[in-house]
Amino acid sequence: MLYSTTTPQAKRATLRELLVPGTARQFPGAFNPLSARLIEQKGFDGVYISGAVLANDLGLPDIGLTTLTEVATRAGQIARMTDLPALVDADTGFGEPMNVARTVQELENAGLAGCHIEDQINPKRCGHLDGKAVVDLDTATKRIKAAADGRRDANFLIMARTDIRATEAGDTGLDAAVDRAKALVDAGADAIFPEAMGSVEEFAAICAAVDVPVLANMTEFGKSDLFTRAQLADAGVAMIIYPVTLLRIALGAAERALDTLAADGTQSAAVPDMATRARLYDLVDYEAYNRFDTGVFNFQVPGTPAPGPSTTGGTDG
Numbered sequence: 001m002l003y004s005t006t007t008p009q010a011k012r013a014t015l016r017e018l019l020v021p022g023t024a025r026q027f028p029g030a031f032n033p034l035s036a037r038l039i040e041q042k043g044f045d046g047v048y049i050s051g052a053v054l055a056n057d058l059g060l061p062d063i064g065l066t067t068l069t070e071v072a073t074r075a076g077q078i079a080r081m082t083d084l085p086a087l088v089d090a091d092t093g094f095g096e097p098m099n100v101a102r103t104v105q106e107l108e109n110a111g112l113a114g115c116h117i118e119d120q121i122n123p124k125r126c127g128h129l130d131g132k133a134v135v136d137l138d139t140a141t142k143r144i145k146a147a148a149d150g151r152r153d154a155n156f157l158i159m160a161r162t163d164i165r166a167t168e169a170g171d172t173g174l175d176a177a178v179d180r181a182k183a184l185v186d187a188g189a190d191a192i193f194p195e196a197m198g199s200v201e202e203f204a205a206i207c208a209a210v211d212v213p214v215l216a217n218m219t220e221f222g223k224s225d226l227f228t229r230a231q232l233a234d235a236g237v238a239m240i241i242y243p244v245t246l247l248r249i250a251l252g253a254a255e256r257a258l259d260t261l262a263a264d265g266t267q268s269a270a271v272p273d274m275a276t277r278a279r280l281y282d283l284v285d286y287e288a289y290n291r292f293d294t295g296v297f298n299f300q301v302p303g304t305p306a307p308g309p310s311t312t313g314g315t316d317g
């Protein structure tokens, strides 16, 4: 009922335990607090909170327009609805190294288990688009050092993302990514997010080069093929994110339903694709509120015993 009862400290400790190289833990991206519940119910290990999804949800492109306040607030709303650890995308850290330290503290306050900070220049863009640029090594390592120094809970995960791979072609790009990943670990990164890897072998090269957990980004329509969990586990990956998957699925379904509604004059044909009222109530744990106060709930899930007597005569909506 209400929010997760697992403390942020406990979630951070769990995240640390989960991130073992070669286990390829799956973290689907939650596009809102309720979808984090769904991810938890389906038995996943953790929740990812995507900067692209947070921006797109506001109708904005993912080019660094969202503010720290917006990201920390929304990420906190998502994180508190689940007992799972949540990793949030902190883009370039929302400013200079001093700002990055503050970003980490705000994300700690919001109950996140960790965040990733990337080495793109501002304005940043999606890591799978062409024409990206990265900051020099000194600036990149200063961001990570400031993040690590800023945190107050030693278990808050500071993940360094490097976008350098796609800025140079072929092996040169991979070599640059390996070098930068090592330097970012030396600067204090607890984990590495090598963005836009071209193959499983490239993930394996990064995993072999650093002795911290490595993340694989399985975003659709990007530069990486959609490798399986088994393939990425073999490469030594500790964690896989599916950042925009659920938002894309939900938007695709919403668009089809609107077309149906317009064409048929009724949504009837779309009803089989919907989460039912009962499913929705289950996800928000409606029944627990009724145990707290029997007047709260008078909706009967088909095939289950009737709820207790209503004292308020409330609605079933």
Ligand SMILES: C[C@](O)(C(=O)O)[C@H](CC(=O)O)C(=O)O
Pocket: 049, 050, 051, 052, 053, 062, 089, 125, 126, 127, 128, 217, 219, 220, 222, 243, 244
């Ligand atoms: C992981 C990512 O940073 C995100 O914001 O989710 C994006 C995902 C995407 O745009 O598909 C990325 O830059 O890869």
Ligand SMILES: [Mg+2]
Pocket: 050, 051, 052, 062, 089, 091
């Ligand atoms: Mg992002």
